[in-house]
Amino acid sequence: MSKYYLFQDIKKCIGCHACEIQCKSNKNLPKGPKLCQIIQVGPKFIGGLPKMSFIFMPCFHCENPWCVSACPTGAMQKRPGDGIVFIDKELCVGCKTCVSACPWGAPQWNPETGKVEKCDYCKDRIDQGLKPACVTTCTTGCLKFGNVEDMTQIRRERHAASVASLENSSF
Template sequence: MSKYVLLQEAKKCIGCHACEVACKANKELPPGPRLCQVMEVGPRMTGDLARSSHIFMPCYHCEKPWCIPACPTGAMQRRESDGIVYVDESLCVGCKACISACPWGAPQWYKAARKGKVVKCDYCMDRIDQGLQPACVTVCITGCLHFGEANEIEPVRRQHYAKTLAAAELGD
């Protein structure tokens, strides 16, 4: 399992896509591949109002990632130190086996400047190694994204869940 967790408080997300833009800027990606995605769910009627929710979809850095064994060249790797799943671009031949294997759509095809390689969310491991947060988290204007070690984020997740249950009981 990854040492790190990226948590979204969906009720706070307004769907501004700043996280996607920051990710692309950090990885110098053009239009096309989206290493994290904000997916709109809805609209649905809540009383007399139409409402939408926004779900943040990064790579989940699975405990047993399907993309790693699917990769015939070993380009899809997992860092032993923290469990981050990443692409070693020098080994990627662009076969897209990892794209087919991932149920979440995390690996993305990047045909342009990188000459047909796969890219994916790596929690901005270059930034993490410097003691920084992933780019997506740093630009979130509503503070709905939280990143950290699993034992640090678990209390945040529990608090968020408790607030959600309390609001549901009160009819919010």
């Protein structure tokens, strides 16, 4: 399991795509591959009003990543210390087996390099004590990044606050 977790507070996301743009800029990616994506859900009518949600989809850095086991050259790897799944570009031959293996669509084809790209939580930035580029540019602060325990606590507190506000509004 990854030592890190990237959490999205879906209620705060406005679908501005700043995270996608910053990721592409940070990784110097051409048109095409998106290492994180904002998926629009809706609009749906709730209580007669249109509502929309935006879901942030990065790589999940799975405990047993299918992309790693599918890679025939060993280019797709998982760092033993923190569980970050990444691509060794020197070993990647562009066969796209990892793209087919991932149920989440995290590995993306880069037509300019003829190789695969994927979210690696900006491991170069993490190694310097920084946060991933997508988190630093999030305009609403809906993206949070840290160790699994801290992010789990944030999720618990957020859920408890929403349950408490629902209970208080019913009186």
